[in-house]
Amino acid sequence: MDLIIEPGLTHFLAVSAILFSLGLMTVLSRRNVIMVLMGIELILNAANINFIAFSRFTELSLEGQMIGLFVVIIAAAEAAVALAIALNIYNRFKTINVDQISQLKG
Amino acid sequence: MELTTILFYLFSVATIGAALVMVFSKNIVHSAFALMFTLIGVAALYVLLYADFIAATQLLVYVGGILILILFGVMLTSQKSDTLNFETVMVNVLPASILSVGAVLVLLAVFFSTDWAGSWTTEHSDTVTGLGNMLMGDYILPFIIAGVLLLIAIIGAILMSTRISANTQESN
Amino acid sequence: MELQTFIPLALLILLLPLAGFVTLIFAGKKLPRKGDWLATAVISMSFLLSLTLLIVKLGWYPDESITGSFNWLVLGDAMFGSTLAIELGILIDNLTVVMITVVTLVSTLVHFFSIGYMEGDVRYTRYFAYLGLFSFSMLGIVLTHNLLMMYIFWELVGICSYLLIGHWYEKKSASNAANKAFIVNRVGDAGMFIGIMILFTNFSTFTFETIFESISAGILPFGSTGWLTAAGILIFCGAVGKSAQFPLQIWLPDAMEGPTPISALIHAATMVAAGVFLVARIFPILTADALMVIAYIGAITALIAATVAITQYDFKKVLAYSTISQLGYMILGLGVGAYAAGFMHLVTHAAFKAGLFLAAGSVIYAMHHALHKREDHHTDAQDIRNMGGLKSKMPVTYWTFVIFTLAISGIPLTSGFLSKDEILAGTLAYSSLNGHYLLPLIGFIAAGLTAFYMFRLLILAFHGNHANTSRLADLRESPKVMTIPLMVLAGLSFFIFYSFNPFGAASGWFFAAIERPMSLVPELMQPTGAVLFHETVQGVHGIAMFISILVAGAGILGAFLVYSWKKISADQLASYMSVLYRGAVDKWYFDAIYNRVFVDGTIRLARILRWFDERVIDGLVNGTAVVARKLSQGGRWFDTYIVDGLINGIAEITDRAGNMLGKLQTGKVQTYLVYIVFSFIVLFVLYLQI
Numbered sequence: 001m002d003l004i005i006e007p008g009l010t011h012f013l014a015v016s017a018i019l020f021s022l023g024l025m026t027v028l029s030r031r032n033v034i035m036v037l038m039g040i041e042l043i044l045n046a047a048n049i050n051f052i053a054f055s056r057f058t059e060l061s062l063e064g065q066m067i068g069l070f071v072v073i074i075a076a077a078e079a080a081v082a083l084a085i086a087l088n089i090y091n092r093f094k095t096i097n098v099d100q101i102s103q104l105k106g
Numbered sequence: 107m108e109l110t111t112i113l114f115y116l117f118s119v120a121t122i123g124a125a126l127v128m129v130f131s132k133n134i135v136h137s138a139f140a141l142m143f144t145l146i147g148v149a150a151l152y153v154l155l156y157a158d159f160i161a162a163t164q165l166l167v168y169v170g171g172i173l174i175l176i177l178f179g180v181m182l183t184s185q186k187s188d189t190l191n192f193e194t195v196m197v198n199v200l201p202a203s204i205l206s207v208g209a210v211l212v213l214l215a216v217f218f219s220t221d222w223a224g225s226w227t228t229e230h231s232d233t234v235t236g237l238g239n240m241l242m243g244d245y246i247l248p249f250i251i252a253g254v255l256l257l258i259a260i261i262g263a264i265l266m267s268t269r270i271s272a273n274t275q276e277s278n
Numbered sequence: 279m280e281l282q283t284f285i286p287l288a289l290l291i292l293l294l295p296l297a298g299f300v301t302l303i304f305a306g307k308k309l310p311r312k313g314d315w316l317a318t319a320v321i322s323m324s325f326l327l328s329l330t331l332l333i334v335k336l337g338w339y340p341d342e343s344i345t346g347s348f349n350w351l352v353l354g355d356a357m358f359g360s361t362l363a364i365e366l367g368i369l370i371d372n373l374t375v376v377m378i379t380v381v382t383l384v385s386t387l388v389h390f391f392s393i394g395y396m397e398g399d400v401r402y403t404r405y406f407a408y409l410g411l412f413s414f415s416m417l418g419i420v421l422t423h424n425l426l427m428m429y430i431f432w433e434l435v436g437i438c439s440y441l442l443i444g445h446w447y448e449k450k451s452a453s454n455a456a457n458k459a460f461i462v463n464r465v466g467d468a469g470m471f472i473g474i475m476i477l478f479t480n481f482s483t484f485t486f487e488t489i490f491e492s493i494s495a496g497i498l499p500f501g502s503t504g505w506l507t508a509a510g511i512l513i514f515c516g517a518v519g520k521s522a523q524f525p526l527q528i529w530l531p532d533a534m535e536g537p538t539p540i541s542a543l544i545h546a547a548t549m550v551a552a553g554v555f556l557v558a559r560i561f562p563i564l565t566a567d568a569l570m571v572i573a574y575i576g577a578i579t580a581l582i583a584a585t586v587a588i589t590q591y592d593f594k595k596v597l598a599y600s601t602i603s604q605l606g607y608m609i610l611g612l613g614v615g616a617y618a619a620g621f622m623h624l625v626t627h628a629a630f631k632a633g634l635f636l637a638a639g640s641v642i643y644a645m646h647h648a649l650h651k652r653e654d655h656h657t658d659a660q661d662i663r664n665m666g667g668l669k670s671k672m673p674v675t676y677w678t679f680v681i682f683t684l685a686i687s688g689i690p691l692t693s694g695f696l697s698k699d700e701i702l703a704g705t706l707a708y709s710s711l712n713g714h715y716l717l718p719l720i721g722f723i724a725a726g727l728t729a730f731y732m733f734r735l736l737i738l739a740f741h742g743n744h745a746n747t748s749r750l751a752d753l754r755e756s757p758k759v760m761t762i763p764l765m766v767l768a769g770l771s772f773f774i775f776y777s778f779n780p781f782g783a784a785s786g787w788f789f790a791a792i793e794r795p796m797s798l799v800p801e802l803m804q805p806t807g808a809v810l811f812h813e814t815v816q817g818v819h820g821i822a823m824f825i826s827i828l829v830a831g832a833g834i835l836g837a838f839l840v841y842s843w844k845k846i847s848a849d850q851l852a853s854y855m856s857v858l859y860r861g862a863v864d865k866w867y868f869d870a871i872y873n874r875v876f877v878d879g880t881i882r883l884a885r886i887l888r889w890f891d892e893r894v895i896d897g898l899v900n901g902t903a904v905v906a907r908k909l910s911q912g913g914r915w916f917d918t919y920i921v922d923g924l925i926n927g928i929a930e931i932t933d934r935a936g937n938m939l940g941k942l943q944t945g946k947v948q949t950y951l952v953y954i955v956f957s958f959i960v961l962f963v964l965y966l967q968i
Contacts, residue, residue, distance in 0.1 A: 007114040007154075013217040015118045015151065019144070021210035022125045028202035028951055032134055032194040034179045036948075038141050041172060042125060045148050048160075056155040057222075062236045066245060068160050069237065072167050073252045077259035079172045083179045084263040090183045099197050102945030198948055205955045212962055 012053035020046035033086045033096040044075050114154055121147030134180050134192045142173050159234045284370050285346035292417045294324045299410035306403035317406040318389040325382035332375045336791050343371040345423055362482050369423030372791045377420045380625050381548050384632045385413045387763035388543040391636050394760040395539050395643055412438035416548050424484035425474045435549045436463050443536040455532035462529040466519020473512030493563050494798035503803045510568035521553025521605045524579040528868050530602055534594040542635030546601050547628035554608040554624050562795045565803040573613025577720040580606030584727035585862045593638050593660045596735050607701055615811050616704025617794035623697035630685040633767035637679040640756040648752040667744035671753040674761045676740050678768040683736050685771040687729035688830045693771050696783040703822035707814035711806050722829050729833025737841040
């Protein structure tokens, strides 16, 4: 079968789609803030695979890798700030379970 | 079958498998380690895409930096009185599953139905020189801004964490 | 010295006092001796540089005029294809170098004097800082090459004057005087600004040189000579304000509330002379009509101020009126075309009037200390009726004061004689050429009056017997730091510094350096040509000198007859000329009239407006209110039963719907995320139509 023999652009995109949905699952269903954060990292990685796959298989070329690089940089900054926020939440509510933090309830 | 094809399927399966473990593991520390394998798998996929520099960066930043940070976060926030509690619970399982499956179906449908004709294959031998030239050329401004952003992120993180200790001391 | 080094040197002279100001205002109190030495050193350095510049300029490059400038703001394209830009720049000609030397010299001497006079003052550092700022601004006026910068510096000296008059602002009279000086000056400055703008609208530049070139090329503002005359007179309005000319002379006597060295520097030697300098600067574009107006204003000022000075008893007020009168002379001199004479009077007057004020400062300082020692806080230290007999106690002050008095009275061998004589000869020449016999008449009368009131001051303050002999015992001569500046200025009041011929300034270096510039206005409107004027002056010079010595002698004799030998009673003299006397005592009612017309007028206008506001506008508003109330009572019924019913019904429905929808809002982030992702997928599907 053609699909199995030659890994092309679509194959990589399929892997990224699966990783994205798994990340989405984590973000939506886990109580722990840090788990949510890990889900976000997974989603970012899925997006990054797309960029780099496009850079390999389309005229996007090195530009795609460049964007991927910046995604990694932003992810690092985001992780640092998000963890600091998580620590602040823990300090304030004595829990990091997202469903217990429901101050916004109407 | 060529070696790259075999490697692709191998790494894809490993990555997705590790991601599945990460999502459904009850123990948050197991999840974190599964995430590590996922990230390494993604790095391997990058190598297959001729993106050696990004792959190296991925390993350094994610595995070496962000993952360690996450583990620290786990350790600092999982304290239950005297013991550590790594058990976590899932909520919204049904809607989340439906939506995730929906999302992956929609995405796959789009990817497979799109005609990617006109695409061609670029085989980079050495991306580092090219990336370096671009970073110091067209991308110099975003590069500098990214540096400033990282600095601000570090300052912000430090500020927020120190406020924690100040607050705890006050409450004590 | 090369020609190119003039510009950086001038910049250095200009910026040194500014540097002193900045240092003192920020770090002055932390410096040893509160920083007075720094201010003095900086201004002394400026003076030495100015003197070098003066000597080199007049000695080696007497005909050159050096300009250095750059574009400050480029506003776009102007008419005639040139760019419309505001320039900053420096112009150095003979007028400039003489003026900066005068300014820095007087400023330096005043700095030294102030070290003694202001000792122990509450705001000692700030005083010296402001002196620096003033010196900077004054030098700016002199050095600039365009009208806009001149206007900026013009306002800067105004604000320095304001700050320094109000130096002792705890005193109500001092802060009032500062306000008055500032407001009265604004009236003149408004005119000056309009004048500058007339020139700018027509020539698209503020630079003197370019304006002069355009006018000499025959381009007139709005195409008429009338506008040129108007522009000249309006710019002269600035000089009227700053130089305390009629009718804006009222602020200068009040300005004597400031410290006496300030009166010497700002309100006698330099700032008030800025108006004269301004007229000298724009002289080439003044039409004959404008010059005639200027001459008459100068003459009227000279006469009015001289008559008021006779009746004053405050030591400083007498000097203030005499300053106004002498400024009137300078303006008169420039107006009749005796350009060099008018400007020379500025220079000589700067020396002897600064000296007179510093001598007054010395006397007041001594009186103040004597009174302080006796713990007498009621006697006015400035009133000449409380003085008398100071001659023996303060010999240095007395003898320098005598020299200054001789100089201002126009006695031969003094500098004042040279310049005043030339001005009077100029007025005589002007009247013989153009008519206007009133001008020389007023000039000679004012000269006689000047001699009279100055000797009156000298006799009352220094001769005779002291009002209180025990107080006299405590009087001491002022310290050296105050008397040495007096001696320097006294030396500069002799003719030798200005011309080697004691009876004619025309042969001296000053007249050689300061030549009357060519008039650039169209031929029909030109004042009498310089050559013809000069010849006429030569012809009448002898007569002018004769009359001038005669009236000065008469004035002095009169003063001795009345106040020293008491042959004529002053009171009787006053009652003979009661109308004149009363007018002079009340300063010719200027303050009263201004109070009536402007202050009371404003208050009355405000009252009328208030009445209008209370009756008409409030009535209208109240009437509207009554009607509105009736209407609203009707509306209320409608509101309660119909509108409210409707609203309540809607509210009921909204409430129910809200309660139902509120359940969706759980406050949990992930629930919201589920909604978002769900909507997103739905939109995605709809958009792609899969």
